[in-house]
Amino acid sequence: MRVPFVKMHGLGNDFVVLDGRAESLPPIGAATARALADRRTGIGCDQLILLEAADTADFRMRIFNADGGEVEACGNASRAVALLHGAAARVETAGGTITVAPSGSGARVDMGVPVFGWSDIPLAYAMDTAAMPVAWEGLASPMALRIGNPHVVFFVDDLDQVPLERLGPEIENDPLFPERINVMVGQVTGPAEIVLRVWERGAGLTRACGTGACATAVAAMRKGLVEGREATVFLPGGPLHIEWGEDGRIGMTGPAEESFRGSFDWGKFA
Numbered sequence: 453m454r455v456p457f458v459k460m461h462g463l464g465n466d467f468v469v470l471d472g473r474a475e476s477l478p479p480i481g482a483a484t485a486r487a488l489a490d491r492r493t494g495i496g497c498d499q500l501i502l503l504e505a506a507d508t509a510d511f512r513m514r515i516f517n518a519d520g521g522e523v524e525a526c527g528n529a530s531r532a533v534a535l536l537h538g539a540a541a542r543v544e545t546a547g548g549t550i551t552v553a554p555s556g557s558g559a560r561v562d563m564g565v566p567v568f569g570w571s572d573i574p575l576a577y578a579m580d581t582a583a584m585p586v587a588w589e590g591l592a593s594p595m596a597l598r599i600g601n602p603h604v605v606f607f608v609d610d611l612d613q614v615p616l617e618r619l620g621p622e623i624e625n626d627p628l629f630p631e632r633i634n635v636m637v638g639q640v641t642g643p644a645e646i647v648l649r650v651w652e653r654g655a656g657l658t659r660a661c662g663t664g665a666c667a668t669a670v671a672a673m674r675k676g677l678v679e680g681r682e683a684t685v686f687l688p689g690g691p692l693h694i695e696w697g698e699d700g701r702i703g704m705t706g707p708a709e710e711s712f713r714g715s716f717d718w719g720k721f722a
């Protein structure tokens with residue numbers, strides 16, 4: 453059986469998208485997701501995205517990291533999926549229902565409301581999530597929050613000095629984070645500008661993370677590191693515009709692109 457796929461990306465954070473909305477696909481588990489995501493022997497991507505029919509939204513988006521783990525949210529894939537769908541839509545995810553709307557060569561996504569409670573993120577024990585009393589070498593006093601998925605955000609004076617490829621996996625897998633965590637390191641470079649590097653849970657260093665950009669902008673706003681409630685977050689793959697409305701909801705606007713379409717032999721990956 454051959455299964456069609458669309459290869460897409462948002463700022464270089466890349467996806468294999470399988471569309472099971474009209475005709476359902478065979479069940480996908482961790483091993484299949486890992487095999488498809490493998491850049492040497494599969495199609496290759498940071499996340500595998502599965503679209504399914506839904507009862508209470510226009511459709512459902514399921515997200516698998518390159519390590520095979522199914523997770524709750526993916527900001528960049530939300531924009532890619534908006535482009536693929538071609539119209540505004542309510543999209544059910546494991547992290548909550550989001551609203552996507554194509555805009556120019558990308559999309560705006562209503563990412564919902566951030567969550568700051570330690571047990572909701574979750575952390576292993578109670579602490580102040582706005583200034584956590586923890587450090588990994590020079591990375592200290594981060595903020596933890598949930599944007600559908602869990603993030604820990606550090607701010608530093610010089611991003612180039614941070615060995616994220618070494619500290620990222622250490623922090624991701626620290627017992628303080630029972631569901632592991634996405635690790636964001638930001639440097640504020642202007643009244644509404646942040647430069648961000650990303651270590652993603654289950655995917656490692658990526659060129660961009662949409663939920664991570666939202667988490668970092670909200671953390672900077674909460675800490676008073678930027679002025680107002682809008683910021684541009686510059687990732688290795690390019691910028692995202694983030695607003696945090698007075699109603700508590702986060703808006704994310706940025707590009708997405710289709711790279712190519714193809715099909716694969718299901719039996720090879722099942």
Ligand SMILES: N[C@@H](CCC[C@H](N)C(=O)O)C(=O)O
Nearest residue numbers: 526527528601653661662663
């Ligand atoms: N690339 C994504 C986030 C994907 C999921 C994340 N690695 C997790 O494990 O929560 C984005 O653009 O938000």
